[in-house]
Amino acid sequence: MRARSNDWKRVVGALALATALACGGGEEEAAAPAAAPAADEARELNLFAWSEYLPQGVIDEFTAETGIQVNYERYGSNEEMLAKLTAGGTPYDLVQPSEYTVEAMVKEGLLVPLDKSLIPNLKNIGPEYMGLQHDPELAYSVPYMQGTVGIAVNTEKITEPVDSYAAVFQEKYKGRIVVLDDSREVVSWALESLGLSANDVTPETLEKVKPVLAKWLPLVKIYDSDSPKTSLLSGDVDLGIVWSGEGAILINEGGGQFAYVLPKEGAHMFIDSFAIPKGAQNFAGAHKFIDYILRPEVSVKISADFPYTNPNVEARKLLSEKELANGASYPPGSPKLETFVDIGAAAATVDALFTNAKAQAGS
């Protein structure tokens, strides 16, 4: 009987092991550093960052220089990152939230204050990135890239100037428009077009947004947050409201017919930052990585692949004429820009409003 029960345990043990192995890399990596001695622990860094935002070459050079193995896991939205982070599992050492998510995470105690003595290159960040609502002292987050959400136009197909939300959403452009598939973004444009703040989300303002969306959304042909440039490049649509990084690529690769314009009513400026979440294991390595990214010569490589606005003033000095002349990366003039603040539970209301407007426009 005893022997049998031992056999039984062995079977269960083997199954559990098989299951654990089948569960994939994430779990294993999570378990390994915890059991390993401290010296090994510092050789791995669990990075959880946006997809299509960090060149692999930059990561490889960091590993070559420091011997720290970087496990780069990707996400496609702030909300996806939060869902995975709060669910537990892998202890991430570095995350890359946008401004309103930094604010929410600080509020909920999900971020660890940075040790600025370990990030000497922090001095390279432009002074305009200090004093913003989400993290005024940069106590928890270090700006990685900054961008805007603006209008991309195929000037060969659309000859009139398009410089406002009102100019985009015109009856004559019906079926020729791509917009981000993002409720917060679309609702913020409607707010801006009404002369309100992008963050002024109350039942009263949302009531005013409804008729605007009812007018706008039937004109939209495509909702795409992942790669809105694709349908503009292929000629399926002629104008749209897109991320500035996408706009910059359109200007670079579109053969000269694309323009990127910030709407005069006001636009969303987003700042994606590196931050260390609570529960991080490799505190020193995370700081080392942030400091490495802030080196001007590393930062320009990131700009070359992902032409957003580089918040690193020293890196900007190393950019080419052509890169600096790209109006999507470095918009001329002094446009009206606003960052997002955390709107808490109102996010669900905003989403329901957008879903409804979309469903009614589609049928």
Place this chain on the structure above:
Amino acid sequence: MRQGAARFAAATGAQREPTRIGSLLLLPIVLWAAAFVVAPAAIMLTYSFLERGTLGGVQWGTFTFDNYANVGNPIYLRIVVRSILYAGLTTLICLAAGYPVAYLIGRFDARWRNLLLMAVMVPFWTSFLIRTYAWVTILKTQGILNSLLLGIGVISEPLDMLYTPGAVVVGLVYTFLPFMILPIFTSVEKLDGALIEAALDLGAGPVRAFSRVIVPLTAPGISAGVLLVFVPALGIYAVNDILGGGRVDMIGNIIENQIKGNARNQPFGAALGTALLFTFGVAYYFVNQRQRTAEGRG
């Protein structure tokens, strides 16, 4: 007579109880199902009665039916109905297009049959997402199909095909057609040709032979095919995002948005998921019920 039948059953092993050791062989699949089917479903059910957490998780402590009340909200109900219509249309087209194909493959001799079956399954060798993106290349304004039609002079202006509800249906039918063909084929393969001959000899016309003999005999395949197409088509969200331009939200998109999107409302996502699971259950019950009546008649 009864005894004889019992003895026969015992001899063929059809009614034999599995031994205890034999049952152990079931253990891996039972554990697997418990860990990856029962446990997630239980978590989903639990979450669906909780409140939304500030960062997208759940707030423990309060028990609420609000999420289910929200499923009945016209905004979402409309999308649920639309999803059922799309999935139903897809199932009908797959059945209409897949049945003749499955029937022909099933009636061919073995050599051809295997070759044709292979042809049905070849698409599975490539990722589903890549195959869906291939449709973008075919259907877009400056795509393959428009170039072809313009080239041979059928049309003078490119057609607007991509990012339309029609493109979504094309994509859904394309994705799920093999799931209709394969189960019907297995039923057709077992079909006894003598029965069809008998029907024809006894004066049934081809239509009558088909509707009274062939269809009832292949009903198990049809039921399985209908379920295998309808159920996943109801929950899919990638096809309508890619081919529909995100304009035609289905229930899958709404659920995705509760977890990964701006809404950050996991309990509501869980409630929608539970509602979907319930719909599957109902669909399964009806298909099974129909099949049983069909068998009873046959």
